[in-house]
Amino acid sequence: MSSRHILSVFAIAAGTAAMSASDLVSTEPAEQLFNIGIRLGVNASNRTFSKDYFQTYNVNSWGTGIDAGIVLNLNMKEFFSIQPGFFFESRTGNYSYVQDYINQQNEKDSFSQMGHARTYNFAVPVMLSFRFNIADNLKWLVEAGPYVQFKLHSTDSDKIEVIRQQSPSLPVSIETAKSNFTDFGVKMGTGIMLNDHYSFSIHYMAGGSNVWKDPFEGGKNKAWTFTLGYDF
Secondary structure: OOHHHHHHHHHHHHHHHHHHHHHHOOOOOOOOOEEEEEEEEEEEEEEOOOOOOOOOEEEEOOEEEEEEEEEEEEEEEOOEEEEEEEEEEEEEEEEEEEEEEEOOOOOEEEEEEEEEEEEEEEEEEEEEEEEEEEEOOEEEEEEEEEEEEEEEEEOOOOOOEEEEOOOOOOOOEEEEOOEOOEEEEEEEEEEEEEOOOEEEEEEEEEEOOOOEOOOOOEOOEEEEEEEEEEEO
16 A cells, blocks of 8 residues: 555544544534523432441441432533532431440440431532533533532431540540531532433532531531433
8 A cells, every 4th residue: 555545544534533523522602602401310328427436336328319400501612511500409318326435334335326317408519511422412411510518407416426435434425416517529420411401310429528517527428319301
């Protein structure tokens, strides 16, 4: 094969790759500067407690709940938008804790508790949403961004207790653990969109701040969300 033929093959391959990239990522201006979408789905969430306080037994189960909200798509390009959202969330889960201590008879004893937690939150994520064309009227969504979460109500508020003991010779005191009002973290996920309107998405929310206040600092929130959406 001559060098001319080789260059021709490379030129055709490069052109095909460029066309494929152009088909995958549309850098055209968006048809709409902004539009609103609705989201409704379910979640699986977990909230932990620091093992510094429940070293003997510290189990926090995953529970289910709902996510419902709206998003505002600020469409910078056809393939990219900035997407703030406003969500109502319910989170559930069971907990079981055992803490060892020395009682007044100088004997090893344990303090155990278990229960069911349910919290209601308001969350505000701000996502960077990328949309790639994978077929006619079908797009692949890739999204990530920070979120802030505000606790509205918790059914286990003031119910989780922790034993405090300065030394084995001193009596114990029981203190109530209180959860923080806010949580900050990162939300990331993927999904598909059909006909620029209908979507299904899976996201992971990784809490970055402590669940519990001083002196029981620690613990993290985390959740998987599965949502159906419609963009107007």
